[in-house]
Amino acid sequence: MTLGKMALAALAGMTVPATFALAKEPQQFQASGVIDTAFDRVSANGLTAKINGQAATVHGEGAYAVQVPIAPYYQIVVEGGLIHPTVQTFGHNEIYRAICDCLQIPAIEVVARKAGRIELLFAGDAMAGRRYVEPIWGERQLIDPADPLPDIKALLEPMRPYVETADLASVNLEIVLSDRDFGNSPPKSVTFYASPALAHALADAGFDHVSLGNNHSYDLLEEGVVSTIDAVERAGLAWSGAGLNEEQALRASRLDVGGQALSLLGYVGWKGSVEPNQVAEAGKGGAAHGSDKNIAASVAREAALGRNIIAQYHGSREYSDGPTEESERRMKLAVDRGAALVASHHPHVPQGIELYNDGLIAYSSGNFLFDQYFLETHGSFVLRAWLDDGKVARAEVIPIRILDYRPVPAVGSMREAILDRLERLSAARGTRIDRNGGHGVIVPRASRAEAPLARMRGCGSGEDLLRSGDFENATYGDANDRSLKAEGGKIAFPMIGSGGHVLQLTPASNSARMTVSPSTFFRNTGGTQFEVCGSVFAPADVRLSLGHQMRQDGQGRFDALEGNPVSPAGKDTQVSGGAWHDFSITFQIDSSDRGKPLRPMLTIAATDGSLLPQVALDNLRILMRD
Template sequence: MSRILFFILIIIAVNLNISAFAATHFALSGRIIDEENHALKDVVVEINKVKAVTNEIGEFSVNAAINDVYQLKFTKDGYFQSIQTFSHFELQQQSSKITDISLVKKASKRVMLAFGGDVMMGRRYYRPYFDDPVLIHLDNKLDNSKAIVQHIKPYMSLADYAAVNLETQIADEKPEESAPKSVTFYSEPEVLAALTWAGIDYVSLGNNHTYDYMDSGLQSTLAFLKQSELGYSGAGVDEESALKAHTETIKNTEFAMLGYVGWEGSANPTQTANDQHGGAAYGSMKNILKSVSEQVEKNKVTIVQYHGSQEYANSPTGVTEQRLKSSLDAGAALAIAHHPHVTQGLELYNNKLIAYSMGNFIFDQNFSATQHSFILYVWLDDGKFHRAEIVPLYVKGYKPTPATGMHRYTVMKRLTELSKQRNTLIMPSGGHGVIRANNQTPSEKLTLAIDPVNGEKVIPLYQLPWHRTITHVELPDDNVGYRLGTNLINGSDFESFATFDSPERGWIFQRSATTLNDFGASGQRSLHIKLAAAKPSTFGMQSFRRVYKASSAMTVKAKFNVQAAVKINFYWQGRKTRQKLLDAFDNSPKHLIGTTELTANEKWQHVELDFNSPRIGYKSYRVIAEITLQDGTSSAIDIDDFALIEWQSAFSKNIQPNFYNTLSYQTAYIGVDKVISAPVMIKFSH
């Protein structure tokens, strides 16, 4: 009897240990392949310092300590190393299974380049709005600057050569004389050391902020760059030096880097260099063709970086497109563009790659459209395009971080759909996107069932494959109409709220009264706000949404868990066309969207309110909620899934979606005009 009891105790102890391990660890699995879809064995997979090795069929499985995010590193002799990052929540949605990840084989004269977008590390990095934490302190500028780039350092350091657009002048104090323009930038010299530390090798100066403080600022910038380890081009003390290429030998191949700005500017003096003053290199067609041809004739692999098009636009201007394509026709190997501060599509043009806008890389813009970006890897074989890979980024609290979850979906969905319009296909490799030289479209189709949540008429689609386009929407009731929409608020599900040691700066709330929950209505995170009867608590968008469509059908959607009765008023507040930002915060009237009253309930309660966005006279707007406690002197409320949905189509009963604008392809929500209880069947193509 004692022996039986002994074995029972052992079994209980083992089960307890297994349960304890399962509660603290998370099993991840996946498969590593080469570019021909062949399994790769003996790939070392490192996840948060835990290692595994792929088997004969390329599969791996590893138990890692539970964390908000997991950084995976893949290493195999003869292949370029790869890094990918996933959130715990998104892996749970995928049943812990990661989409196949393909590695690039090393080859003679195969060079891996990395590109990021616009960089500026001044202004609100030192003097933030809304009592947000200061990111760069005057007594610790270098370490603070490094902290801003620490999360993208592993990614940029993988490349043989990495480049960004330096959209700021460099000075150790603000120059006295500025150009006659409304917005001027300068950053302190520590930004250059931080970029070098993060793996950046080159900066383009061909942009509209290189001459913000005219010759004194330009000379300061050039002097600090000469003291740094960074290569640069795209500006100079006269036109000849501005158009001069930076040359570099990478893996025994000669490269030339050229940078341009696409317009001279209306100020006097102009922002472009001439024989009377310095400035950026003017990217006229004549200048581009001449300077590119000079480098091609010297047998240099020539990379063009161009600053042009319109801010916050979905597509490049015709001028930008023609100049970039003409540069490739003249022999350039690759064209990278920036300036819109939002991402635009990519195009394989005669098997040469164009990136029409990289978006922001390190910047302090507050509105959400500018916070989704990417790193672009490009592999060239002796100057010929081999492959590109897109690493989605979320500029979180002014810091570039790997985009996970809904941020990954937003970045990749936008780039994929915009690139499809240019007959360029982006396919998944794990959580990244890949463009291959053959650019062939797979023929297989996919059908998925989306379950509605009881009583809700707005359904999120972030769990859907971002690389596929919806072709059919089949509803369980022929009398129900549907519409497709996008979300104008970043981080609506709060799953990334506390990741990467970088606080969100997109929400307005009382910080001393707010904490992050380890549970949520749809995921693992929500916000907990203490309420007092003395005054309403305000929650919502901290900054005005600048990129929106006027007079659009909108829905504000949120879920609340309340411990006592509350009344919630939802408002929209606009910023007039010429109104100063801080004046808009303080003085713009609030327009009531609607009111909802909630009673105490252990279950989550959802709210959906429809309204129309401002029609004319506003450059931006935001949505806020005022929460008033109805019972007692103090209580609390939990908030989750707070979204502002801009509908990109009207209600329709046609099973084939009506994609009548660019954003309608970038669907993140489906809305129905009647509550449904059965699944929605969605069909996709590539």
């Protein structure tokens, strides 16, 4: 048990054994790191490094150090006249080293400015309607419809430092922009719209371009297309991917960026099954249909003009590990016809990256600003890429967490889960993702690996469905984790001292037990063997028991959450009070339930039947073992 955890127990009002002496946690730490200039072999002279705004002294070989106050997150900004500014963020516990009582920041590689080089950034699906304005489950309203702009700006603020440094930044605007519902929605299961203030907030955050080639740009028919285009143009944003007819929708957004002639195209992969459908045609509006014919013709047209082409494709199956055969074929067709880079979205989860035919394809970056509560949609990434005279010279994956329906830098176990997934899915396509500090990096001409950050201690083998159970990414400003809920009390995520964050369970005054569980079901698990494990602290002996809920085929999510029985799962385990203890409970579901949505539920009770004291959990994992 670390000293930080001991301090946590004391400050949270818990009892710790008298044999442990508690030292006062330091308020300042020595933070140090190295700026790696090897990629372009530039000098570190003239570079600056700031940690949470405090300037560090940079030495000739790139080493830097500074005293900083303790904080949940440390944002490092490296800049200087000879490089593209870079930003990385780390959680306290992943860079704290007890041996020196200091912070050790992984080496951060920088990219030089040079003639013919530009930096681009691509983010996934963005919207700001629906639950942001009309929350569910008693959640707080995040956007005031009477004055939406300040609220939307605040939601985007955590990512501003990453976006505004790019020469061009683009995002998939997956919503109609309108002040009102025109009452003309096609008969789709999901339609929505957001205030035009979203366009201004995106521009304020540093975005320059939006892709409208998606399945929601036609949710309010022609009137919605007109109002959306008007809103993005008023905000000073370029756009492509939709229009009032097929010709306009397939038109590229032609921009001069850093002296490079760029053409940005956007497409949606399917017409839709309702009438009117969602794609632009000769006599109707909608999104640009990303058919083989349309992609080949529109990309070849821009290539014939000698322009550098970026395509954004919106398609494939939602929540899947990889693209459909049709979508993969179309994205590769775009590269074959001359696109340097294809950035894709729609699955709402990250998919792999592939270096293909001198181009780069990101098959799905997942969500960016989105209100989905499915837990697998909460880990995403932003893609940063550098083009040298129209060819991808380097790319970085910036892991992000959708926390409280907003994008924030991912740290700790969430960062590792995102990068692990991308490394696995990309390796299957012959593309290696190395590490640059807390980011993933892809370099076509070379490959060099850097040791990853320290990972959360494992319990067993298997895929961690929860991903965020070290709780280092559970809060960010006023954003709080929505992925877990508690019955019989309240949850919080305090950070106290060098031990980092924990999940603190405070039972109701008359409660003999508390149950903590995911707020909704894990989708498409595909396994039958599971393990729930982690560390627990309580001042008195407690008993841990596990149950699980299943959602049946065709059953509504809310009906299942409220009405389905909880089945016992695994053997109860008892842990002694007064210290941190590791625990593990394994369970198995019937093979007939394989692949059905699953919700494990961990109950904690005092062993003597008395009222439950305050309890803390850490390093919580929900592993799918087969």
